[in-house]
Amino acid sequence: MRIVVLAGGIGGARFLRGLRAAVPDAEVTVIGNTGDDIHLFGLKVCPDLDTVMYTLGGGINEEQGWGRSEETFHLKEELAAYGVGPEWFGLGDRDFATHIVRTQMLGAGYPLSAVTEALCDRWRPGVRLLPMSDDRVETHVAVELDGERKAVHFQEYWVRLRASVPAEAVVPVGAEQAKPAPGVLEAIAEADVILFPPSNPVVSVGTILAVPGIREAIAEAGVPVVGLSPIVGDAPVRGMADKVLAAVGVESSAAAVAEHYGSGLLDGWLVDTVDEGAVGRVEEAGIRCRAVPLMMTDLEAAAQMAREALALAEEVRVA
């Protein structure tokens, strides 16, 4: 079975770990969000790709869900001592190595997809990890700060401001000119199932879909497309998805996110059991819906979610 998964960071990575446990023999291709990539200290940092790579490769800091295990922060302390920031972005000493290797390879002319493959040679995540694009896309968030309307990098909004001010707009700068990375459209065309894990529908999955060609390829693939709600009981399971949903005019509910994707894209949708009441509304929108436990409390819970998603995909396929 060939499965394509559109993944953001922590939620996507944990779901993927469950998926690998559920169907170890499946060929899984992950299309990773690169809209939250950022240049820091002259280095190219790809938080979502790294979270997937570290999580599946066994190097993740399990507690926080991002960054490396057994991490130290001496380099960052020293940068701060030099007065060099930003201090709000937590790059650890071990993590820095990834960004140094990536930056050197990019500087030598390799595209991000080739760099990602080389990094994965070490981590062996058990999936094929592709950046959504080799072109630079950078998600900016329009906010009002100190009485002034300005656009800040997504990481600044998310990490520094902790999404504490309303997002007025979310713009994946560069997406319109970006091309899908080599292998992305092919993987979608050859997929048996396409899954949207419980990642952020705006700044993770939404950014991937904003790269011209990807949304169309998924809609035309002719295979079941099944998503899992990142919203449980009207609140995001992790992170602050509600903040960016408001910016695109979508209410923070499991049903509204399904409607946001729409039946043109999505065939099936899983909501949490606490949102059982939303099933009818989703199905009215033309999307087959089931209510199952959606809290990834451990690997087995994530694996069970993956099984439910694949079961729903089979239901859709035979329907």
Added chain:
Amino acid sequence: MRIVVLAGGIGGARFLRGLRAAVPDAEVTVIGNTGDDIHLFGLKVCPDLDTVMYTLGGGINEEQGWGRSEETFHLKEELAAYGVGPEWFGLGDRDFATHIVRTQMLGAGYPLSAVTEALCDRWRPGVRLLPMSDDRVETHVAVELDGERKAVHFQEYWVRLRASVPAEAVVPVGAEQAKPAPGVLEAIAEADVILFPPSNPVVSVGTILAVPGIREAIAEAGVPVVGLSPIVGDAPVRGMADKVLAAVGVESSAAAVAEHYGSGLLDGWLVDTVDEGAVGRVEEAGIRCRAVPLMMTDLEAAAQMAREALALAEEVRVA
């Protein structure tokens, strides 16, 4: 009193710490060797400048004489896990910050002298630290390796090969086209005394003197120029100076190094008490010479050496 010191790494740095203790009110300008600079992992590393900066700024690893105190090596471990080398160069997590800041500033267009000044804003070494040149100079060593004659970077010769093969030639590549950094010639012209600490006469002081204009400025400054022998009892006090002295046809002795500099450059020379027998030979070469303890066992010993050097300079001045 204005003092100019031509410094390499460990020996120069420790002597400078003694000099500062001996004459805390003196204005000390250090002209630092940059011939051992190396690009590693896309970063510009300046080992000698950093050793001086860390030593005088209180951040040095006292035991090894280079690198940072309280250092960890997680980043380097990770680079090795990615298969990215060289592994033989010991960059620690804290040390990396210096190279990242330097590389970013150089990338932004600042010359090395401005970058060094910015880094010293943090370390406050109590001296004015100038690179010998803002232009790239890279000391290469000609060796026979595996039956083949080849040139290796000085750091590869020194750190990886531990000077275990004979150096057939030492070439400061780029020196002929290099210009002294801003302030270097002015500091020499305004100096009351010029000192050569017990640094390597070939790859440290020799490289600085290879930048066109510096040797001439020192010879024409009209002030006492006093050096301290890095060779004690026919062996280098630290490091492997004997290996590179052979490459320039100079025997490994306190007297031979003085003759190598020559009376056209050097007015006074300190040898260790064990080399008292060399005093006559050095004075025959037209260089005033004294035998005093030259082992920098602690700060006070280094301070006493500085006092002896300044005393010899006064002797030369009134002579």
